Every structure is written in structure tokens, then in C-alpha cells.
Amino acid sequence: MTEPTLTYPSPLKEFWQSFRTNKGATVALIYFALLVFAAVFAPLVAPHAPAEQYRDALLTPPAWAHDGSWRFILGTDEIGRDIFSRLLHGARLSLMIGSVSVLLSLLPGVALGLIAAFYPNAIGSFIMRLMDIMLALPSLLLAIAIVAVLGPGLGNTVLAIAVVGLPSYVRLARASAMTELNKDYVIASRLAGAGKLRLMFNTVLPNCMAPLIVQATLGFSSAILDAAALGFLGLGAPPPLPEWGTMLANARDYIQSAWWVVTMPGLAILITVLALNLMGDGLRDALDPKLKRLA
Amino acid sequence: MFTFILRRLAVVIPTFIGITILAFALIHLIPGDPVLVMMGERNLDPVFYKAAMHRLGLDQPLYMQYWHYLVHAVHGDLGQSISTQEPVLSEFLKLFPATLELSICAIIFATIVGLAAGIIAATRRGTVVDHTVMGAALTGYSMPIFWWALMLVIFFSVYLGWTPVSGRLDLEFEVAPVTGLMLVDTLLAKDFDAFKSAVMHLILPAIVLGTIPMAVIARMTRSSMLEVLREDYIRTARAKGLSRTRIVLVHALRNALMPVVTVIGLQVGTLLAGAVLTETIFSWPGIGKWLIDSISRRDYPVVQGGILLVATMIILVNLLVDLLYGVINPRIRHAR
Numbered sequence: 001m002t003e004p005t006l007t008y009p010s011p012l013k014e015f016w017q018s019f020r021t022n023k024g025a026t027v028a029l030i031y032f033a034l035l036v037f038a039a040v041f042a043p044l045v046a047p048h049a050p051a052e053q054y055r056d057a058l059l060t061p062p063a064w065a066h067d068g069s070w071r072f073i074l075g076t077d078e079i080g081r082d083i084f085s086r087l088l089h090g091a092r093l094s095l096m097i098g099s100v101s102v103l104l105s106l107l108p109g110v111a112l113g114l115i116a117a118f119y120p121n122a123i124g125s126f127i128m129r130l131m132d133i134m135l136a137l138p139s140l141l142l143a144i145a146i147v148a149v150l151g152p153g154l155g156n157t158v159l160a161i162a163v164v165g166l167p168s169y170v171r172l173a174r175a176s177a178m179t180e181l182n183k184d185y186v187i188a189s190r191l192a193g194a195g196k197l198r199l200m201f202n203t204v205l206p207n208c209m210a211p212l213i214v215q216a217t218l219g220f221s222s223a224i225l226d227a228a229a230l231g232f233l234g235l236g237a238p239p240p241l242p243e244w245g246t247m248l249a250n251a252r253d254y255i256q257s258a259w260w261v262v263t264m265p266g267l268a269i270l271i272t273v274l275a276l277n278l279m280g281d282g283l284r285d286a287l288d289p290k291l292k293r294l295a
Numbered sequence: 296m297f298t299f300i301l302r303r304l305a306v307v308i309p310t311f312i313g314i315t316i317l318a319f320a321l322i323h324l325i326p327g328d329p330v331l332v333m334m335g336e337r338n339l340d341p342v343f344y345k346a347a348m349h350r351l352g353l354d355q356p357l358y359m360q361y362w363h364y365l366v367h368a369v370h371g372d373l374g375q376s377i378s379t380q381e382p383v384l385s386e387f388l389k390l391f392p393a394t395l396e397l398s399i400c401a402i403i404f405a406t407i408v409g410l411a412a413g414i415i416a417a418t419r420r421g422t423v424v425d426h427t428v429m430g431a432a433l434t435g436y437s438m439p440i441f442w443w444a445l446m447l448v449i450f451f452s453v454y455l456g457w458t459p460v461s462g463r464l465d466l467e468f469e470v471a472p473v474t475g476l477m478l479v480d481t482l483l484a485k486d487f488d489a490f491k492s493a494v495m496h497l498i499l500p501a502i503v504l505g506t507i508p509m510a511v512i513a514r515m516t517r518s519s520m521l522e523v524l525r526e527d528y529i530r531t532a533r534a535k536g537l538s539r540t541r542i543v544l545v546h547a548l549r550n551a552l553m554p555v556v557t558v559i560g561l562q563v564g565t566l567l568a569g570a571v572l573t574e575t576i577f578s579w580p581g582i583g584k585w586l587i588d589s590i591s592r593r594d595y596p597v598v599q600g601g602i603l604l605v606a607t608m609i610i611l612v613n614l615l616v617d618l619l620y621g622v623i624n625p626r627i628r629h630a631r
Contacts, residue, residue, distance in 0.1 A: 130313070145321065149324045251445075252576075269442065270434070277433055
């Protein structure tokens with residue numbers, strides 16, 4: 001018979017119990033789950049097709065407004081497209097841009113960071129200098145420069161945001177790998193004859209995951225923000241794609257007459273980014289007990 | 296101190312060279328032939344094409360091209376704008392005061408509001424006030440500022456009619472440019488109606504641009520204050536019977552300011568990136584709008600030169616912040 005005090009909860013359960021105490025993060029997680037669901041099943045959930053133009057209902061106000069109708073919950077835009085449906089389909093684009101660009105900067109970023117940690121002299125310092133140069137420009141500006149050269153478009157937006165995000169993963173992976181490298185278990189593994197690759201990816205990397213996961217969440221939110229900013233400037237996803245920022249670029253002409261055309265896409269961006277940042281805070285508290293409740 | 300400066304410079308110079316390579320590479324990464332892209336013509340006369348290649352130095356080997364580019368750039372020659380035929384540097388210098396004025400006002404707004412919010416939240420830790428202020432800060436931090444700008448315009452300009460929608464000054468005013476800073480120039484001209492107009496034009500863009508720095512400063516101030524308020528000397532001050540206000544504003548704040556000052560310095564990049572969006576929305580004639588306009592005009596020398604200048608400025612300001620920080624805090628100066 002085991003002593004009840006000696007049984008520890010599984011790491012996953014421990015994490016969840018810690019995460020759950022953060023109410024903001026839990027609400028954000030629920031919102032995000034709903035958003036992912038809505039994005040995946042957008043064609044089924046959305047009441048209208050995103051590009052369908054209802055010529056009899058141009059600039060219809062939202063349902064709760066004076067002459068709104070429940071046919072278009074959040075109203076319609078200047079050529080009669082249903083804003084709610086476009087936002088749902090836009091969620092697909094935003095989540096796609098976010099996840100692909102995070103993956104595209106996370107994977108090479110971690111590899112480069114580990115290499116920099118394992119070979120600190122020649123290759124390592126070269127990599128880090130390179131990252132310093134990339135960090136000298138603010139991310140949005142660098143992304144604008146990249147898109148200005150490669151030309152606007154969805155693919156180039158993803159690429160630009162991935163490049164811009166790279167340095168933070170490299171730095172983080174290197175820093176946490178460096179602290180792990182001197183620990184006994186790594187030395188033991190090395191003495192047992194583990195090769196460099198095994199040491200990097202099997203021994204060290206799993207113990208560096210916590211800060212990387214948090215950074216990926218925050219990177220996801222800034223990817224969505226930057227993609228929307230590029231779209232707004234006319235350098236991102238081209239119209240008529242229902243990307244949230246692109247929707248706002250056309251909406252500028254309606255600030256006097258149709259506030260909902262301007263308000264709704266921005267609210268979608270704000271709430272989603274806010275949810276991701278809340279989740280990031282919650283993840284950091286739950287994954288890194290040292291930082292817990294310090295602030 | 297001297298070795299500290301040298302050590303910082305040793306990092307800055309390679310970074311600068313890297314930025315020049317990046318800016319140089321920009322023009323070579325443009326898909327297609329740069330001459331054809333810039334001239335925008337399909338059936339270019341081969342003689343003219345060769346002349347253009349030669350004029351742009353594109354007929355030389357790459358490393359020679361880079362070397363020429365670097366030498367010219369260090370001498371302040373960043374080429375000419377294709378659309379205005381003016382040197383890129385002089386265009387930059389003409390437009391920069393507008394961005395500078397906007398950024399200074401934004402960072403003043405962000406510092407005042409951010410510090411106050413952070414102090415209030417820290418002293419009322421765990422209360423409704425704390426949660427509200429920090430919730431607002433996180434919202435500000437998550438804000439798509441181009442949308443925030445539109446919302447403020449809808450409310451203050453369209454609905455209330457308080458502030459103008461765009462530009463720096465009402466058309467009825469004519470002010471001789473002395474410093475290029477509209478607030479200073481109108482005061483120098485003793486034209487107080489124009490000054491008022493300049494202030495009204497500046498308020499919304501400054502708030503928009505200052506929103507994210509404000510949120511960052513508020514969060515930093517709060518956590519730094521909370522740390523300091525736990526120190527023994529605060530308890531001593533309290534035991535001496537000092538007033539709460541004095542303890543918070545003098546004893547705690549002074550020590551809590553250190554990380555906050557660094558964070559304020561690091562916002563320069565955020566400000567310049569934000570200026571691109573803010574200036575585009577408010578038609579503010581600064582370098583952010585200039586960059587975006589030149590991208591849509593495919594004015595590549597301007598894009599290239601503008602990015603180099605902006606990056607150089609950020610590097611220099613960050614270096615300055617680092618050095619100042621070393622002056623204030625000896626622990627940084629002597630750390631390896």
C-alpha cells in the first residue's frame with residue numbers, strides 16, 4: 001500500500017491544476033478553442049459564403065442596431081458581404097499565418113540555438129551576431145522591408161513574419177541550453193557515450209521546452225498582429241481574401257458612415273491577440289514555478 | 296568606463312556593417328532585373344539599359360558594388376529618390392522632425408500615464424484597481440494600433456468633432472519652418488492659434504503611438520515597484536513614521552525606476568515601427584509614411600536608404616541607453 005502523500009500527480013495534471021488557477025488564462029483558452037473550432041468548420045458554421053455579395057443589403061448595420069437585421073448578425077460591408085462570415089473565414093487565415101510562421105521560425109530557431117550553445121566559439125558567436133543584426137530592426141519594419149522586396153501576398157507575409165520571429169527563439173534556445181549543459185545529467189549522458197545529436201535533441205532539448213512554448217504562444221500573437229498590420233498597409237494578404245487586417249484597409253473610407261465595417265475586424269484581432277497573451281502569461285506561470293506569483 | 300564604451304562599440308560596429316549588408320542585399324533580392332523593375336519598361340533600349348546598369352554600378356562584381364555602396368553610405372550618399380530625384384538623405388532629414396515630434400510626444404504620454412498606472416497598481420496590489428489597471432495594460436499591449444487609431448478618430452473626430460482627422464496643422468496657418476518641430480515653430484512665430492492647431496493635430500497620433508509603450512511601461516513599473524516595496528529599507532522608512540506618499544514616491548520609486556528607464560529606451564524601435572502605421576493613418580508627413588509611400592511607388596533607393604537610416608538610428612539610441620545605464624549603474628559597467 002502506497003502512502004497517499006508520496007504519490008505525485010502526473011506532470012500534465014500538475015500543469016493543468018496550476019494553469020486553472022489563472023482565471024484569465026482559462027477564459028482565454030476557452031475562447032481560443034472556440035476560435036479554432038469556428039475556423040476549422042468555417043464553411044459549416046458561417047451563415048453565408050465569405051465572398052457572396054448581397055446587392056440588396058449593402059452596408060447593413062449589425063442586428064442590434066436600429067435598422068439591422070438578424071440575417072447579418074454583424075452587418076454587411078460596402079459590397080454587401082456578411083461581416084460575421086468573413087471574420088470566421090478570416091480566422092482560418094490568421095490562425096494559419098500564425099501557426100505556420102511560428103513553426104517556420106521555431107524549428108530552425110531551436111536548431112540554430114542548440115548549435116550556438118554546443119559550439120559557442122566560432123559558429124555560435126557568428127549565429128548570435130547575425131541574430132543581433134536582425135534584432136536591430138523592429139519586427140514590423142523588418143517584415144515590411146522583406147515584403148517590400150519579395151512583393152505583397154499571403155506566402156511572403158508568412159515568410160517575412162517567420163524570419164522576423166527567428167532571433168527570439170535562437171536566443172531563448174541557446175540561453176536555456178547553456179544552463180542545462182553544465183548539469184550533471186548532461187555530463188552523465190555524455191560520459192555514457194551519447195553523440196552530439198543525441199545530446200542536443202534527446203537530452204537537452206526536452207528540458208528547454210518550457211520557455212520555448214511560452215515564447216511560441218507570444219510569437220503567435222505578434223504574428224497575427226504583424227500580419228494584420230501588413231494587410232492593413234496593403235502589403236499582406238490581397239483582397240478579396242477575408243484577412244482581418246486586409247478587411248480594415250478597405251474599411252477606412254467608412255469611418256464616417258458605417259462604424260461596424262471598421263469596428264468588427266479590429267475587435268476580432270484585439271480579442272484574439274489578447275487571448276493569446278493571456279494564455280502566454282498563464283503558461284509561463286504554470287510551466288515555470290520559479291516565476292510563479294513573483295509579480 | 297573607457298573599456299565599457301569600447302566593449303559596447305565592439306558590438307555596435309559589426310551590427311552596423313550587418314545592417315548595411317542587409318540594406319545592400321535588399322536591392323539584389325528583388326525578383327527580376329533591378330533596372331527593368333525600376334524603369335518599369337518592357338522594351339527598354341539596350342543602349343539605355345547598359346547605361347542604366349553602369350550608372351547604378353550593376354555591371355561590377357558584387358563585392359565591389361557593396362564596397363562602393365558602403366563608402367558612399369558612410370559619406371552620407373544614399374542615392375537619389377526615383378520619384379523626386381532628391382537625395383535620399385536630404386529627404387529623410389526634411390521629414391524626420393515630424394516623426395521626432397510625434398515620437399517625443401508619444402513617449403512623454405506613455406511615460407506619464409504608464410508610470411502612474413504602474414505605481415497605482417503596485418500600491419493597491421490584488422485589489423480591483425490593480426486588476427483593472429493591469430487588464431487595461433494587457434489590452435493596450437495587444438492592441439492593433441492601426442485599428443485603435445481608427446476607433447479614436449471615429450469617436451473624437453467624427454462623433455465629437457474635437458480633433459482634426461489628419462495632417463499637422465490647419466491649412467489657414469502658415470508657419471516658417473525653423474526646427475521642423477511644429478510645436479516649437481509655432482511658438483517661435485508667436486502664433487498661438489497655430490500652436491493650438493498643432494496640439495490638436497498631435498493629440499490623437501501621440502496617444503495611438505504611445506499606447507503600446509504605455510502598456511509596457513505600466514507593467515514594468517508595477518513589477519519593479521512590487522519588488523522594491525518588499526525591501527528592508529522600505530520597512531525601515533515605514534518604521535520611521537514617514538508618510539505613505541513619501542515612501543512610495545521617493546524611497547521606492549527612485550529605486551524602481553532603473554529597469555523602467557531601460558524599458559523606455561528600448562521602446563525606440565517600437566515607436567519607429569508604430570510610426571509607420573500611425574503616420575499612414577493620420578497622413579502625418581514623417582519618415583514612416585515616406586517609407587510606405589516609397590514602397591508602393593517602388594522607389595527602391597528610398598526604401599533601401601530609409602531602412603538603413605532607421606536601423607542606424609535605433610542602434611545609436613540603444614547604444615546611448617546602454618551607456619547611460621552604465622553611468623547610472625556601476626554593476627553593469629563592471630560586469631563582464
